[in-house]
Amino acid sequence: MVRLLARSRPHGYSPLMLTTKAEILARLAAMGIEAETTHHPPVYTVEEAQVHTRHLPGGHCKNLFLKDKKDRLWLVTCLDEQRVDLNRLSKLLGAARFSFGKAELLREVLGVMPGSVTPLAIVNDKDNRVTHVLDAKLVAHERVNCHPLENDATTTLKSQDLLRFIRSTGHEPVIIDLDQILEG
Numbered sequence: 001m002v003r004l005l006a007r008s009r010p011h012g013y014s015p016l017m018l019t020t021k022a023e024i025l026a027r028l029a030a031m032g033i034e035a036e037t038t039h040h041p042p043v044y045t046v047e048e049a050q051v052h053t054r055h056l057p058g059g060h061c062k063n064l065f066l067k068d069k070k071d072r073l074w075l076v077t078c079l080d081e082q083r084v085d086l087n088r089l090s091k092l093l094g095a096a097r098f099s100f101g102k103a104e105l106l107r108e109v110l111g112v113m114p115g116s117v118t119p120l121a122i123v124n125d126k127d128n129r130v131t132h133v134l135d136a137k138l139v140a141h142e143r144v145n146c147h148p149l150e151n152d153a154t155t156t157l158k159s160q161d162l163l164r165f166i167r168s169t170g171h172e173p174v175i176i177d178l179d180q181i182l183e184g
């Protein structure tokens with residue numbers, strides 16, 4: 001069992017959120033999930049991350065935090081080089097037109113800042129406000145690489161362990177092939 005230590009949090013973060021590498025890595029370890037973390041300078045784009053992480057085996061995550069016109073929230077996690085047509089995706093998912101969620105909302109719901117968005121942040125969505133969409137091609141990789149809540153490191157874990165982790169938070173991911181949207 002992971003104990004959360006009482007400590008001060010930056011403004012806008014719930015005291016019950018996991019917000020550091022150490023906290024999320026401890027949570028993974030408590031679940032028996034093996035994870036290897038590589039440290040690097042902070043990165044804010046896929047291109048910046050690739051400079052430091054391309055050598056790591058497995059699929060590399062790109063994450064989009066979206067809000068639809070009905071105020072429903074979505075986290076789309078796909079391969080880093082995947083094109084995403086937001087209009088087609090919203091229609092497929094039955095969502096009202098997508099826009100990107102604001103930084104304040106991202107911090108409030110997932111406990112991370114832009115540039116640090118990760119599928120692991122779903123742990124902080126205690127009210128199940130977010131629908132998590134995963135690209136089938138990402139989870140087809142044996143291993144996946146994502147930020148451990150902070151953008152100055154990349155954590156590698158088995159894709160099946162990522163799915164187990166997401167489900168342990170009370171979220172059932174929607175798994176779709178985003179290429180079918182582009183072809184449709």
